[in-house]
Amino acid sequence: MSAETVEYDRYRVMVEASPAAILIVGSDGLVRYANRETEHMFGYAREELIGRSVDLLTPAVVQRRHAAYRRLFYADPSRRLMGVGREIKARRRDGGEFPVEIGLAPLATARELMVTATILDMSRRREVERALTASVAELERANERLGQFAYVASLDLQQPLTEIAAQSTRLDAAMAAGCCEEIAQASAHMRCAAVRGRKLVGDLLIYARTIYGDQQLEALDLREEVQFSLAALAQSIEAGATRLEVDIPAAAFVGDRAQFACLMQNIVANAVKYRKPGRPAEVTIAATLEQGAIRLSIVDKGVGFEQDFAQRIFEPFSRPESDVEYAGTGIELAICKSIADRHGWEIEVESQPGDGTAFRLAIPALFAPSM
Helix, strand or coil: CHHCCCCCCCHHHHHHHHHCEEECCCCCEEEEECCHHHHHHCCCCHHCCCCCCHHCCHHHHHHHHHHHHHHHHHHHCCCEEEECCCCCEEEECCCCEEEEEEEEEEEEEECCEEEEEEEEHHHHHHHHHHHHHHHHHHHHHHHHHHHHHHHHHHHHHHHHHHHHHHHHHHHHHHHHCCCCCHHHHHHHHHHHHHHHHHHHHHHHHHHHHHHCCCCCCCEEHHHHHHHHHHHHHHHHHHCCCCCCEEECCCCCEEHHHHHHHHHHHHHHHHHHHHHCCCCEEEEEEEEEECCCCCEEEEEEEECCCHHHHCCCCCCCCCCCCCCCCCCCCCCCCHHHHHHHHHHHCEEEEEEEEEEEEEEEEEEEEEEECCC
């Protein structure tokens, strides 16, 4: 066996072991050689590729232009890398397309000038890049929400603290004067302010945890989780004489159980709270399965608000204008938005004054069990 033959065999072994697909294509565009990884990457046996046009491995929209691209290469044959800075796709036997980077190198032989194409499947890298981009975007949103939260929270926390300080001064004066009635009133106001402050701090902690806290993700049954969420609201639902309708299909999704319950409870409690004066709350909770997603809606017939406010209703401490003072810290719906964002769920709201409010969520379905 000649030294040239040994060197050729060694080269062939290296090419066959390459993790990249390697093709040798003639000046006529026909495949002369394909390594083992080419078979794995594209789904063709090499016998099916050799002698056929390399255009077979390009998307249909590119095939008409590919011959022109080849002519341009042969007009100036040189080593070059394609797919950097722009996305190039290749096509598998099953018609599926995937992103690639391609290295081209001229290969001169005694008969013709051919080209060696080294092809890397970039699918996994693109997935990682997209995930990283999504993580960076989510971190930016979280930082923005946290900055807004810190500013507004500092303002809202001043109100109960200022009230406590004022009532403390009043209490001192009442005690010095020996006025029992004033002492009782000042003490009552201080207790109310302290309770409001404690509730506000509690909601702020919940909100902060939805932004940065760990999530316990698991497969959840939609029907069971909705019922579980409503059970915790039984007392307030009963107190508001709420007319509640629930129509939930069998479906599953991935989520943090406690956070989903918090989201549901906040929206339903919001519907009960903003019912029309002198009338029971009417709330309908329903879901449908559409194109792999659960479309969950919580609709009430309460006082509603102007649709222009829908963009701001999920901001911390944001409340629609009203002549009636409602209980709550004003952070409940911001918590809902933060929970939805952390899970990658879509949440939106529609409302009109006097016609009620509809909250709608789109949650990726894990599967839909047969009914």
